[in-house]
Amino acid sequence: MxxxxxxxxxxxxxxxxxxxxxxxxxxxxxxxxxxxxxxxxxxxxxxxxxxxxxxxxxxxxxxxxxxxxxxxxxxxxxxxxxxxxxxxxxxxxxxxxLSAEAARARYYGSSQVWNAWTRFDESIRSGKPAFELANGRPFYESLREDDELRAAFSTYIARVSQKSDAAGARSLELADARTVVDVGGGYGSFLVQLLRANPQVHGVLYDLPEVTEDAKRLLPADLVDRITVVGGDMRHSVPAGADVYVLKSVLCDWPDAEAGKVLHSCAAAMTGDARLITIERIASSVNDTGYERLMNLQMLLLFGGGGLRPLSEMRDLLESAHLSLTSATEITGNQSVLISQLAPPPPSGATSR
Ligand SMILES: C[S@@+](CC[C@H](N)C(=O)[O-])C[C@H]1O[C@@H](n2cnc3c(N)ncnc32)[C@H](O)[C@@H]1O
Known part of the structure; x- marks a missing residue:
């Protein structure tokens, strides 16, 4: 009994x-x-x-x-x-x-994110991001209008990746690099680590204009001469002519079609042996914790997709933008570094189907 x-x-x-x-x-x-x-x-x-x-x-x-x-x-x-x-x-x-949690609290708890949950059901039926349904515009456009939410979000992102930024920057082999563009580089925390580890490199910090305006005030004084700050929309174009492009924790914000546009912009800016370094958490049905799976839900809420992708999907996305994956290495914090280059043109006479 x-x-x-x-x-x-x-x-x-x-x-x-x-x-x-x-x-x-x-x-x-x-x-x-x-x-x-x-x-x-x-x-x-x-x-x-x-x-x-x-x-x-x-x-x-x-x-x-x-x-x-x-x-x-x-x-x-x-x-x-x-x-x-x-x-x-x-x-x-x-x-x-200096932890990310105060900024995370102000971002997750904001009325815009909170309201998005009221449209979640409709969102997963229609495929439209709940955030956009609830607030009338996409997540990053809302940030443009709202200084408080933008500061909370960007501070959260900069802090949450602080540890992995240092480890990520050290893990990259950039001895031959002269110019690195950090696409969607936020406040520049990763680029700063990367420049400290590679004194010969000049950095370009590329993000939305309102974010780069904030970033200019936050870059360390001793690196200002080594960083060019450029505002723009990475779905349309990114600065051309660098030998290395970085996309760190960017593709997870976008459903496949939009992520494809970002990769196309990078491929269009790349020439010859230029390489694209993508740093993302890679989904693993075995290792993903409850936290990571709930984060995927949060991405679905905000962006209508994205989140962690398995390596096979990352490779397909890259290939859809004519980039071929040359290596994938797991670094700390479950993050992986994926290196890709422009795919060789098809042999002349080959037809595409
Ligand atoms: C998740 S954060 C990652 C920031 C940074 N790479 C890091 O790892 O800390 C995504 C970044 O993409 C930027 N972003 C979003 N939409 C963009 C666009 N259309 N063009 C350029 N940057 C954009 C955001 O402002 C934000 O800084």
Whole structure:
């Protein structure tokens, strides 16, 4: 007979499922305390509900419910006298933390991303990105209009890839390279690492004009002379004539047709022995964790596709833009470096079918 003091497996499953279905509460609570900078307040000694209520202009009752919920899941703790203290998790959400999490919270929890979920069902039926259905324009166009969301997104991207940027830059063999264009290079964090590892290289940081304007202010002073910043749309063209093109964590943002346009632009800019270095996480049905699979869902929400692709799909995409994959090497953080070059022209007289 069942021991009544021990929860049955069914009961545990039910609890787990119920908790999972409250994940949205956790996400919005994390978003709100990040925007209100509560971890910063706690750190600076504003650590009672009354003091925080006065500082944030939020009535103390709902503020207590908010912080209490977060304390329940390990974000914030309390002294016996009731004063709040930061836990390692809330410390990661403070504005002077160099982690990606504060920026991620402000990006995932934003009303635009949040609203997109209300159109998800329609999106997966129609193939149109839920983000676009909900907000009336594609993700990157929305960022153009919204400085706060753009800063949260770009900071998140720059920070989330900080570790892999350094490892990725070191893993590239660029002794023969003179000019490297980082296509969709964001705030330039990868290009900076790459230039530090390769003193002979001149870099071109290429991204949407509004992003490059922000990037110009953030590039390290000692590298400004070695970086040309160019704004444009990579689906139409990329700067020509470099010997190396980099696409890092870019193709995952685009469904196949749009990713194909980006690759076509790169191929059109490349000549002779120029190479394209694509750095992406490669999907593996065996190794992908729940986190990676949920990230694929997030990409579907924002872009209507993209996400992690298996190597065979990456090769097909490259080939569709007349690029042939010459090597694929796994580096740290489950990321792979794919090197491709312009495919040789078909032998004369060959017909394409
Ligand atoms: C996921 S982020 C990757 C940034 C950077 N490569 C990295 O790994 O940190 C994608 C980048 O593509 C840029 N992007 C999006 N659409 C673009 C377009 N049409 N033309 C140029 N850049 C674009 C975004 O602004 C963003 O910086």
């Amino acid at each position: 069942d021991d009544p003091r021990r929860p049955s497996p069914d009961h545990l499953t039910q609890q787990w499922l119920s908790q999972l279905m409250l994940s949205h509460c956790a996400e919005q609570a994390i978003y709100l305390i990040s925007r209100l900078r509560i971890p910063d307040l706690v750190e600076s000694g504003v650590d009672t509900i009354e003091a925080m209520a006065a500082e944030t202009n939020i009535p103390s009752r709902p503020l207590r419910t908010l912080l209490d919920a977060l304390e329940g899941i390990g974000i914030f703790a309390r002294h016996t006298d009731g004063r709040y203290i930061n836990t390692p998790a809330s410390a990661l959400l403070s504005s002077d933390s």
